[in-house]
Amino acid sequence: MPEFFPDVPKIPFEGPSSKNPLAFRQYNPDEQIEGQRMEDLLRFSVCYWHTFRGTGVDPFGAPTLIRPWDDGSDTVENALKRVDVAFEFISKLGAPFYCFHDRDVAPEGATHKASNENLDRITEKLLEKQTQTGIKLLWGTANLFSHPRYMHGAATSCNADVFAFAAAQVKKAIEVTHLLGGENYVFWGGREGYHNLYNTDMQRELDHLACFMHMAHDHAKSIGFTGQFLFEPKPKEPTKHQYDFDAAACINFLRAHGLEEVVKLNIETNHATLAGHSMMHELEYARIQGFLGSIDANTGDLLLGWDTDQFPTDIYLTTQIMLVLLKQGGLGSGGTNFDAKVRRESTEPVDLFHAHIGGMDAFARGAKIAARIRQDGVLDDLVKERYSSYDSGIGAQIEEGAVGFAELEQYILDKGEAAPNSSGRQEYIENLINDYL
Ligand code: XUL
Ligand code: CO
Numbered sequence: 001m002p003e004f005f006p007d008v009p010k011i012p013f014e015g016p017s018s019k020n021p022l023a024f025r026q027y028n029p030d031e032q033i034e035g036q037r038m039e040d041l042l043r044f045s046v047c048y049w050h051t052f053r054g055t056g057v058d059p060f061g062a063p064t065l066i067r068p069w070d071d072g073s074d075t076v077e078n079a080l081k082r083v084d085v086a087f088e089f090i091s092k093l094g095a096p097f098y099c100f101h102d103r104d105v106a107p108e109g110a111t112h113k114a115s116n117e118n119l120d121r122i123t124e125k126l127l128e129k130q131t132q133t134g135i136k137l138l139w140g141t142a143n144l145f146s147h148p149r150y151m152h153g154a155a156t157s158c159n160a161d162v163f164a165f166a167a168a169q170v171k172k173a174i175e176v177t178h179l180l181g182g183e184n185y186v187f188w189g190g191r192e193g194y195h196n197l198y199n200t201d202m203q204r205e206l207d208h209l210a211c212f213m214h215m216a217h218d219h220a221k222s223i224g225f226t227g228q229f230l231f232e233p234k235p236k237e238p239t240k241h242q243y244d245f246d247a248a249a250c251i252n253f254l255r256a257h258g259l260e261e262v263v264k265l266n267i268e269t270n271h272a273t274l275a276g277h278s279m280m281h282e283l284e285y286a287r288i289q290g291f292l293g294s295i296d297a298n299t300g301d302l303l304l305g306w307d308t309d310q311f312p313t314d315i316y317l318t319t320q321i322m323l324v325l326l327k328q329g330g331l332g333s334g335g336t337n338f339d340a341k342v343r344r345e346s347t348e349p350v351d352l353f354h355a356h357i358g359g360m361d362a363f364a365r366g367a368k369i370a371a372r373i374r375q376d377g378v379l380d381d382l383v384k385e386r387y388s389s390y391d392s393g394i395g396a397q398i399e400e401g402a403v404g405f406a407e408l409e410q411y412i413l414d415k416g417e418a419a420p421n422s423s424g425r426q427e428y429i430e431n432l433i434n435d436y437l
Contacts, residue, residue: 001084003088004068004069004084004085004088004089004349005088005089005092005349005350005353007350008022008092008350008353009022009092010091010092010094011023011024011092011093011094011353011357012024013027013028013029015028021354021357022350022353022357023357024357024360024361024364025361026360026361026362026364026365026368027042027357027360027361027363027364028364029094033326033367033368033371034326034329034371034374036330038364038367039096040330041325041330041367042335042336042360042363042364042367043096043097043138043330043331043334043335043336044095044096044097044335044336044337044338044360044363045095045096045097045098045099045138045139045335045336045337045338046086046089046090046093046095046097046098046099046337046338046356047098047099047100047337047338047339047340048086048098048099048100048101048104048105049100049101049104050309050338050339050340050341050342051086051089051338051341051352051356052082052085052086052089052104053082053104054341054342055067056344056347057344058344061344064344064345064347065342065344065346065347066347066348066349067349068349069081069082069085070082070085074107074108075107076106076107076118076121076122079105079106079107079118079122080121080122080125082105083105083122083125083126083129084129086098086129087129087132087133087135089352089353090133090135091133091135092353093353093356093357093360095135095356095360096134096135096136097135097136097137097138097183097335097337098135098136098137098138099137099138099139099140099141099186099337100137100140100141101140101141101142101143101173102115102119102140102141102142102143102169102172102173102176103142103143103146104143105119105122105123105126106118106119106121106122106123108147112165112168112169115169115172116172119172119176123176123179123180126180127179127180130180130181136181136183137177137180137181137182137183138182138183138184138294138334138335138337139177139182139183139184139185139186139227139230139266139294139337140173140174140176140177140180140182140185140186141173141185141186141187141188142166142169142170142172142173143190144166144169144170144190144191145190145191145238149162149165150162150166150190150191151191152191153190153191153192153193153205153239154166154190154191154192154212155167155192155208155209155211155212155213156191156192156193156205156206156208156209156243158201163208163212166212167212167215167216170212170216171216171219173185174216174219174220174223174225175223175225177225177227178220178223178224178225178227182227183227183228183333183334183335184227184228184229184230184266184293184294184333184334185216185220185225185227185228185229185230186230186231186232186266186294187213187216187229187230187231187232187263188232188234188244188266189232189234189242189243189244190238191238191239192205192209192239192242192243192244193236193239193240193241193242193243194239194240194241195239195240196240205243206243206253206257207257209243209253210253210256210257210258210259213229213231213257213259213263214257214258214259216229217229217259217262217263227333228264228293228294228332228333228334229262229263229264230263230264230265230266230293230294230334231244231250231253231254231263231264231265231266232244232265232266232267232268232271232296233245233246233247233249233250233265233267233268233271233272233275233282234268234271234274234275234307235271235274235275235276236274237274237306237307245275246271246272246275246277246282247265247267247277247282247285247286247291248285250265250291251265251285251286251289251291254291260291264286264290264291264292264293264294264334265286265291265292265293265294266293266294266295266296266334266337267279267282267283267286267292267294267295267296268295268296268297268298268339269295269296269297269298269299269300269312269317269321270298270299270300270307270308270309270310271296271307273299273300274300274305274306274307278320279317279320279321280320280321280323280324283295283321283324283325284324287324287327287328292324292328292331292334293331293332293333293334294331294333294334294335294337295321295325295331295334295335295336295337296337296338296339297312297321297336297337297338297339297340297359297363298310298311298312298338298339298340299311299312299313299314299317299340309339309340309341310340310341310343311338311340311342311355311356311358311359312340312359312362312363313358313359313362314362315362315365315366315369315437316433316437317362317366318362318363318365318366318367319365319366319369319370319373319433319436319437320366321363321366322363322366322367322369322370322371323370323373323374323379325367325370326367326370326371326374327374336363338355338356338359340355340359342355369436369437372436373433373436378432379429382425382429386422386424389419394408394411
């Protein structure tokens, strides 16, 4: 079997003093963090779409990325070869998982039947490679946005035939995910949103989306697929308004349509920032309500307003993410999927390794920092102290539901004025965090 990355060995852990660009400085799979192996806590995943299908094309220019193994055709032969490339890459990197959309791995055919046959051929090879290498499928999904039929959306399309086509496609994608032992199945809204409310029946579109997800869940159950369903928030792009805008909108949608028991969220950094939130906010909001399922690890650019899907290298960001993930005790069946692409100027195959090594090291470092912060209890102590007025007296009575407005009015009439506020100490806390970085 020819090697596609002949100059790259299996990436070793060499520790912080290493000068080897093809080594981990921080990510050491067996190292324990809060009683879990780093590999089991972080559950890194390589995404098929950016890493093996990205070409460097952008709205202003042609492909730039050099991928010697790829003949550029959308054929089954080329797709089969890419499977070898992908598993060599993921094995050498040492990531335990990968993720894909149906159309990333296999070409769309002239009919749904032909597409399914293509997918079956590739799935067979994916399964063989998974068995050979031990690499597992974190999640599968269906591409319901690239084909022109999905121009008005898929489950929210005004065209019922398109809804039916999308259903057929997701049925197959769930079956393939099940066959490959996928641990989750993702719904990212793609074109489920609108550009213009004058021509949109929002109520009907949202009802259709809910009906679609119920059908998906019914089918998953009927074939014995027990993987976690995940809904991925994103506020805009490609539509002006995506229905899965942010964690709050998604959770509301799921609860309003009786899907809260069967769907959690897959939260992506660049989507959080597009929605005007920090990633930490989105994670914490989802976590406190029991909806934090998995993450798409990437980052946007502070100066650009679109979904740049860059690899995460900011230690503040990864520390904040890990503070929330550790509070939850990890991601369960979820993982840390690099939904990120190398810049179109990073043209060589080896750049894919630099990108993933950097992302994995940034997360490992963030995890270690977050664990130290948690071990010292500095934030816990500060937060506990800040809310201590609710631990006894009137505060405890409020939390217990033992008082109402009348009792609280009497309390204030008797007291005259509220107790003085203490300092929020924001700058002190920010300095404290810096001490750990
Ligand atoms: C798009 C995006 C998707 C989903 C899977 O912005 O994040 O790749 O992660 O469909
Ligand atoms: Co994503």
